[in-house]
Amino acid sequence: MTQWVELPMENGSVRRKDRSGWVLAVIVFAAEFIFGCYLYAVKGDIQEDALSRVANAFYVLFSRNPHLGAIGFVWNPLPSMFELPPVALWRWFPPVASDALAGVFITSVASAAIAFALHRALLWAEVSKTTSIVVVLCLALHPFMFLYGANGMSEMIFACFLVISLLNYLSWKDDRAVSRLVMAGCALAMAFWARYEAVAFGVGLFAVVLSDALRRAPADAQVRLLMSRRDYRRFRRQERLWYAAATALVLLLPAVYSGIMWMVLNAEIMHDPLYFLHSAYSNLSLTSMLSSASKYRAIEHHPVRVLLFMWERIWVFMIPVGMLLVYRLIRGRLVRWETLQLLVLAASIPSLQFLLLLHGASYGWLRFFFYPLPIAVAWWTYEMRSDARQLERRWRELAQVAMAASIVISGVFTGIIMERNANVAPEEYSLLHMDKNEVIQQLRIQQQIAQYINQDLPRATVLMDSYSAFDVILHVRQPRHLVITSDYDFANALRYPWTHHVQYILVPDPVNGYQFDAVNRIYPTLYAHGAPWVRLEKSFGTWRLYRVLEPFAESRALVRQGFFEHKEGLHPNLRERKWYPP
Known part of the structure; x- marks a missing residue:
């Protein structure tokens, strides 16, 4: 049955049950899926990594020895596990596997889920329905987001759980409901099963949650009355530490358990707990050839060159983050803990790329740097919720226009780079220029x-x-x-x-x-x-x-x-x- 969303109105009453989120999700899914089918089944312009993810699901069902372990122990298995149901239709509809349409279907669902979650969060922040739809559509139609929502790659699945985790954390900042923190931790664990970058984002999320827990641990007024000031201060220090430890445990337990289970499965089946890290098929093996390429050899072990290399690729995705900082400056909230938290979250995954590039263990593709974009839009819902009762309606609408404009500007520059710059966006350039695509x-x-x-x-x-x-x-x-x-x-x-x-x-x-x-x-x-x-x-x-x-x-x-x-x-x-x- 359809789950309705009850939305508070500005006068304190409750709007009648609303369908707009589901309609928006269906529209985004249909657009992504149609484009993906055209790209893959009609033009035959298939991403190699997307096809290999579908193949991993195919081995589970149709190899000589069908078994779940055939899904592989190098790349995170969640995308291929999601693709198992559509791949099961291969006997009756071969393109679902041979043209990677199973992957297209799953990433289209993930893109629709991001749109639904952000729209619902904006409505709860008392942003008007029309304005919320405009902002969410600007993000969904961002050239990079739209392409990766349709091409079957794992990035959009990971981004979906990243956004869900972040939205639940931001809700927890407001109401301190433990259920929100549990959902944030579970979404973080699912993100780990999609991509290893979840480890970096988890470290950043842990840092900001810990800072919130230490600064805003709940206090009991009755206990304060029963203690001297000195004893109460000591008690509060201990209470903050225990509260922070409990909060971190709730957040990280699902993700840490997932990581341990992944190593246990690698040890039990592949006889090496770190098989995914250093096997012949791992990222370390694949990137071992980078030292022979002059572009990567020039930046290896040179921090400044690595930063310049990263900035050339990440700046287009940082435009909405910059808009957020300007908004916080105008609202007098720039020098606050929340600003530092936003920057920590936005920089968490790029920081991992910095370390990998520094040691010659990453190709530095454009898709490794887009995560600040969905993080900024998710954080925007928190800003709007914080100002729900403080800003006049016209100023709130103007703020929404500014966010939508920053996403559009980011999209324009990203589209230009993808279309014209094979050095910065080699994968996207090859996908848009089939005649120059050696992978095809x-x-x-x-x-x-x-x-x-x-x-x-x-x-x-x-x-x-x-x-x-x-x-x-x-x-x-x-x-x-x-x-x-x-x-x-x-x-x-x-x-x-x-x-x-x-x-x-x-x-x-x-x-x-x-x-x-x-x-x-x-x-x-x-x-x-x-x-x-x-x-x-x-x-x-x-x-x-x-x-x-x-x-x-x-x-x-x-x-x-x-x-x-x-x-x-x-x-x-x-x-x-x-x-x-x-």
Whole structure:
């Protein structure tokens, strides 16, 4: 059933139940979903990361060994878990997986949820319905927010829980209701399951909540009357500390528990509690190549250069934050704790990026710096609630126009950067210019491989690493014939292909990150030089499909002589292993 929202009017009475939030959410969802379907299903302009998230959900349901652990233990699993229900429709509607429409659906829902939450918060701050809709639509139609609400990436899902967490914290600042703090903590935990940046935001949120708890711990007037002034001061210090500790525990417990559980799952299944941090597929491995790029090598270990690099990307998203600071200055509230709290929250995630860029562990993409924008709009609801009874209606409306204008100005500059500046916004620029998008070209090659497998090798057992070949897997009609990374026997099948009935092995060119492909890690020269135990079946641009030959006496002799070890690049760890059935 539809849950109605009761909204207080300026005269103290209660408005009749209102549907505007739900209507607004439906409009935002429809716009995002239609645009995403056009972008992905019609134009074929797909974001690689969005497709890989859908693929992770696909492995859970349609691989040789369907199991929840197939969702992966490197990237946060929540986006792929949300995508499981729509991906389940793959048999009847393949584009839901092959064109990443499951991801488009989920991010459209997240964008609609942000619009609904902000609209409701503004109405509770006694902002007029029309003005609230205008502000929320300005944010939803901001070029960056609109693009990432439609492209299936994890950023909008994370931003949704970030906004929900922040709105509940701001409500707690007013009424001190523990339920609000609990909801803020639960939303923070959900944000962690979406993206690791939640750790940085959680540290910032913890700092501001702790400062509120220490400054505004509730006092009991009756206790004050029963104690001397000196005893009461000592009691109040202890009371503040206990209240702050209890408040922090309520806020952080869900997120800390989530982090511990994630490490426990990594330890139990992958045999390494920090597998997500330093495995071959982790962010640290992927960014290990950055030192070879002059752009990143120039800023590594140079704090000032890192700050300039960040400012070039973040300033467009800081315009609404600047408007907030001007508003607080006009209202005489600039030099207050709340101003520092706003800046701490806005700088929390960029601070993490500063540390990563400083140590050469981040690509510094534009999407890593947009979070101050939704944080500023969420904080705006608190400003309006604080001034609900103090400002005349016309001044409140003027303030709303100023916020909407700051979002529009931010959107205009962001759109220009995304359209014209490939250096600052490489991902967005590539998405808007398909003819220059190398990722799309690689995905099309993978689709050609899948088409070849469907037509010429429909029942063959083909081994491939889903880290790099996920688009092949999503386009194959019989995925249960594939041996992929999440299968229980993948590691052994890769080392002993004959005993696991592997007929073909798909190998990518070990450049541009594909050196981390499991096949290339085990056989580093297989792509370039082949091996006596395989025969080249077909080449697809930067991919090669090898047929695994049956073992015979001559090849066994070559194995015993170490020919494979020294001439064909067999991994040193495998030199003592047999490559044929006993």
